[in-house]
Amino acid sequence: MTHVFMSALVAGANSGQIVSFPTDTIPALAVRPDYAELIFTLKQRSNNKPLILMGAFPASLWSYVKGTDAELEIWQQVAQKYWPGALTLVLPASDKVTGAMNPTAPTTIGLRVPNSRVAIAILSQTAPLATTSANISGKPPLHTMSEIEAEFPEVLTLHPTESTELEEPHSNTQGVPSTVVKWTGDSWQILRQGAVSFNCSVSKG
Template structure:
């Protein structure tokens, strides 16, 4: 793993490299959406496990989803209540979503705004990024810089101490809750950091 300054990490992400940074849940691997295949290769991740599109603000994510005006109102109410935070919404994807984000079902996209100052600072300058937890597929999420360094030598990560990395993440070991819109209500696909009141 290459430890770099925040400015270098942001520049690397904008240039299409896989980067890693803290979020409000587990540390993320992230890359430009059109380069999503790099994450599948890095993680040895199955193509049927889609990535999450993460952004600094919900307004950056709405162009990637499509729905009726009534659906947008329902989604906005949930977003207003739970974002930024540990909730991923799986919604119908617009044609702006690269197929590489979700190779086996490009009709949906998971979106999230993290409640993490460092993640938001990065995402505000890179735009939305394709993300997933920093670990090899099927293994527990990595929680420290040393663990990430050992597994992902080629990934650029923010230069900080393990203490700094952990102390900013109160729910570090708990992934986001994933809720999928079925067309009429929410289906919880994974219970995580947030209890969605639906």
């Protein structure tokens, strides 16, 4: 059994173990950023598929990116509009980001704050975690803690009663990956259309 209560899952995450918990989209595999290579190995994931840094609130994530004051203002405006929610922002990475999270493009980092009471309760007790979908690379994402436990017995999965107690009302983003947009220097590029519609008009101009 790898189902654990939240306190044990948080302790495991803080010590560098891979954990799994529900989010507002699909369940995440998560680990400390400096242990990100463990997820690539576990998932048999290609190095050209970066992980997403997930935090409990926007302020916990801004130290992982770098930009001009004008860019930071734009990014924060977008975050205020879409976070917490199913939008991942790919932004220029600061020196705080480890290359293990994005081995082939370490100059960028994907950031997200999930609209999930369960995920935020966990992330508020850890630093931001490197996350991805729970599946062997190339296979469909797993959608329940029991499926994840069966596929990845070495991963700490959140006990079902903990999820139920904090369960949020069903939303139209559950089961669908996040939308991913990348800052190009003066505008936004949609890399993956996912759970939310994004307005690309927010730019320097």
